[in-house]
Amino acid sequence: MLNRTAFFISDGTGITAGALGKLLEHFPGTNFTQVRMPFTDTLDKIKLAQDAIQQAAKENGARPVVIMSVGNMELRNAIKKSNAYFIDLFNTFIDPLGVELHQKPLTGAGIAHSVMGSKYNDRMDAVNFTLNHDDGMTNTGLEEAQVILIGVSRCGKTPTSVYLAMQFGIKAANYPLIPEDFERGTLPAVLHKHTDKIFGLTIKPERLHAVRNERRNGSFYASLENCKKEIATAEGLMRNAGITWADSTSRSVEELSAIIMEKIQHPAKEAA
Amino acid sequence: MLNRTAFFISDGTGITAGALGKLLEHFPGTNFTQVRMPFTDTLDKIKLAQDAIQQAAKENGARPVVIMSVGNMELRNAIKKSNAYFIDLFNTFIDPLGVELHQKPLTGAGIAHSVMGSKYNDRMDAVNFTLNHDDGMTNTGLEEAQVILIGVSRCGKTPTSVYLAMQFGIKAANYPLIPEDFERGTLPAVLHKHTDKIFGLTIKPERLHAVRNERRNGSFYASLENCKKEIATAEGLMRNAGITWADSTSRSVEELSAIIMEKIQHPAKEAA
Numbered sequence: 001m002l003n004r005t006a007f008f009i010s011d012g013t014g015i016t017a018g019a020l021g022k023l024l025e026h027f028p029g030t031n032f033t034q035v036r037m038p039f040t041d042t043l044d045k046i047k048l049a050q051d052a053i054q055q056a057a058k059e060n061g062a063r064p065v066v067i068m069s070v071g072n073m074e075l076r077n078a079i080k081k082s083n084a085y086f087i088d089l090f091n092t093f094i095d096p097l098g099v100e101l102h103q104k105p106l107t108g109a110g111i112a113h114s115v116m117g118s119k120y121n122d123r124m125d126a127v128n129f130t131l132n133h134d135d136g137m138t139n140t141g142l143e144e145a146q147v148i149l150i151g152v153s154r155c156g157k158t159p160t161s162v163y164l165a166m167q168f169g170i171k172a173a174n175y176p177l178i179p180e181d182f183e184r185g186t187l188p189a190v191l192h193k194h195t196d197k198i199f200g201l202t203i204k205p206e207r208l209h210a211v212r213n214e215r216r217n218g219s220f221y222a223s224l225e226n227c228k229k230e231i232a233t234a235e236g237l238m239r240n241a242g243i244t245w246a247d248s249t250s251r252s253v254e255e256l257s258a259i260i261m262e263k264i265q266h267p268a269k270e271a272a
Numbered sequence: 273m274l275n276r277t278a279f280f281i282s283d284g285t286g287i288t289a290g291a292l293g294k295l296l297e298h299f300p301g302t303n304f305t306q307v308r309m310p311f312t313d314t315l316d317k318i319k320l321a322q323d324a325i326q327q328a329a330k331e332n333g334a335r336p337v338v339i340m341s342v343g344n345m346e347l348r349n350a351i352k353k354s355n356a357y358f359i360d361l362f363n364t365f366i367d368p369l370g371v372e373l374h375q376k377p378l379t380g381a382g383i384a385h386s387v388m389g390s391k392y393n394d395r396m397d398a399v400n401f402t403l404n405h406d407d408g409m410t411n412t413g414l415e416e417a418q419v420i421l422i423g424v425s426r427c428g429k430t431p432t433s434v435y436l437a438m439q440f441g442i443k444a445a446n447y448p449l450i451p452e453d454f455e456r457g458t459l460p461a462v463l464h465k466h467t468d469k470i471f472g473l474t475i476k477p478e479r480l481h482a483v484r485n486e487r488r489n490g491s492f493y494a495s496l497e498n499c500k501k502e503i504a505t506a507e508g509l510m511r512n513a514g515i516t517w518a519d520s521t522s523r524s525v526e527e528l529s530a531i532i533m534e535k536i537q538h539p540a541k542e543a544a
Contacts, residue, residue: 004373013530015439019291022384026366026377036537038530065369085372092364094298097337100357101276105298112294120524127431131406159399162434166525167287252392253438258285258310265308 001031005056005064009049009079014038016112017069017089024065032065040070046078053082071107119169126165126172133173134158139190142173147264148194149174150187150238151201152230153221154211156248156256160201163253168261182233187241199260200238200245205231207249277305277328277336281321281351286310288384289341289361296337304337312342318350325354343379391441398437398444405445406430411462414445419536420466421446422459422510423473424502425493426483428520428528432473435525440533454505459513471532472510472517477503479521 006024008017014036024032035056037049056064069089070076080086090105098105132138133145135158142148147170149157157174164170181188191198203211205228212222220226238245246259278296280289286308296304307328309321328336341361342348352358362377370377404410405417407430414420419442421429429446436442453460463470475483477500484494492498510517518531 002373013526015526015530016291016294019288020365022288023361023366023369025384026379027370027373027375028378029375030373036533038534065372085369087365087369089295093292093359094295097295097357097359098299100337101274101299101302103299103301106300107298112297124431124525127434131403131430131434134403158403159396159438162399162403163438166431166435166438253396254285254287258287261308262310 002029002062003031003033003060004062005033005035005053005060007035007037007049007053007056007064007066007068007084009037009040009066009068009070011041011070011072011075012038012112014069017067020067020087020089041072041075043075043078046075049079050082053084057083071105123166123169126169127162129171130161130165130173133171134161136175136188142190142194144171145173145194145197146171147173147260148191148198149201149260150177150191150198150243151245151248152177152203152208152227152234154208154215155201155203156253157201160248160253160256160260163257164260167257170261170264177230177234177237179230181237182230185237187237187243195241195243198241198243199263200234200243201248201256202231202235202238202245203247204249273303274301274334275303275305275332276334277307277325277332279307279309279321279325279328279336279338279340279356281309281312281338281340281342283313283342283344283347284310284384286341289339292339292359292361313344313347315347315350318347321351322354325356329355343377395438395441398441399434401443402433402437402445405443406433408447408460414462414466416443417445417466417469418443419445419532420463420470421473421532422449422463422470422515423517423520424449424475424480424499424506426480426487427473427475428525429473431525432520432528432532435529436532439529442533442536449502449506449509451502453509454502457509459509459515467513467515469536470513470515471535472506472515473520473528474503474507474510474517475519476521 006021008014008021010017018036021034040046040049053064053066064084066084067087068079094105149161149172151157153176161172161174164172175188175191205224208227208231209222209224216222244263246256248256278293280286280293282289290308293306312318312321325336325338336356338356339359340351366377421433421444423429425448433444433446436444447460447463477496480499480503481494481496488494516535518528520528
């Protein structure tokens, strides 16, 4: 396995440059060490970055990959004197896009992640809503929810709800399906009038068993037998109520959220 | 103001392509409508995308911007027959990086956001930890926290904690400073042994007043006078305890989190 260091150098938060770090996963043959250097907005800080790049090149025996978003031209050129492979978001994306749009890009730091972004307040409202409607903790305000996730305990409802809120500004409540619901054989009464915005999560019994064992090892709750039974019953309830669901076993919150967003935006299409 | 449509077309979640959408904020002179098309992985779905692109071009009177991450070459070439300005993550980023690394990139969908990513489980553990340690709800397990955010009620502790956990896999507890602490004049006793990992948030009184008024309009709690007093006292407590803090008034959770990550990784440097 080859070792390389990937630097994310930005004059702002480095969030956008950092997001491109995900693309490094297309190269599983290289073992990347990721180093973030946000707020690199003076020549002194550039100098520190250059030293770190040189050091990493020496240690790895290969030049680092530098993913950079720095507006100021003097700073940008200074970094590029290092021995590295550069991916410059201004050169490759922003400046050419400016040509297409016939506009000069703003180059101040932090533009892309300011609180002025049109949807910032919506996102924060959604996060608050989601935390206040986690795990069925209240039945009030469900009218306001844009989606209600349901499923057995520990199938991934909470982190998926939080991601939907933080990333997309979606007010996502979540509601657990519990033994009481399984005995009664129907969805909780409070959800009946909201079935059009309910989305289900399910999970493989073996995975649920492992996840629950981490918390309550050896309990009946965590036993494979109980997990199998809960999941089969939950899927039956959802099927009877006409609820679309997705399996969280091998899907990340990013993937589940993308599926749920599709459902919200194009209700006719089916998730899998 | 010019209107353009920006399409994010991906054979996977579209999260990475979508993150580049932030770069559109460098062009405030254009009013972008953003359309996400994740899971575009068949020729039929490409056809739908092409129709949407054509329609948007007609409505805006200008060709759309298409930011795309599609591994399959046949699908990629099919999209590019549309009349649009293309930013192709494979062409501009992944393929050239493969040349640098002497490796062929994996092209399957969803690689960048799989649950197999090295840090996925850490991130989910951090989200669970953070939600279980929100708003001082428990004093147990604080040893495990990587950072403890403190500050007056409604200054942004919760969304910042959640972002740190979801984005960076940081176990972030948060603890409110309340009237009881102000009267006593010291940090809560349970925090005394953790001052090295405490980070403070503060906020301008006018902003706090507005935020609190949304929830409890006209209350003493929300009054400008009380907000001023709480903030001055909280800052005094933090100063006495040698706690670094940042002002959340005009900073997004992305910006605050980047500042806090700097503090965690380079404790010597000061935040502002």
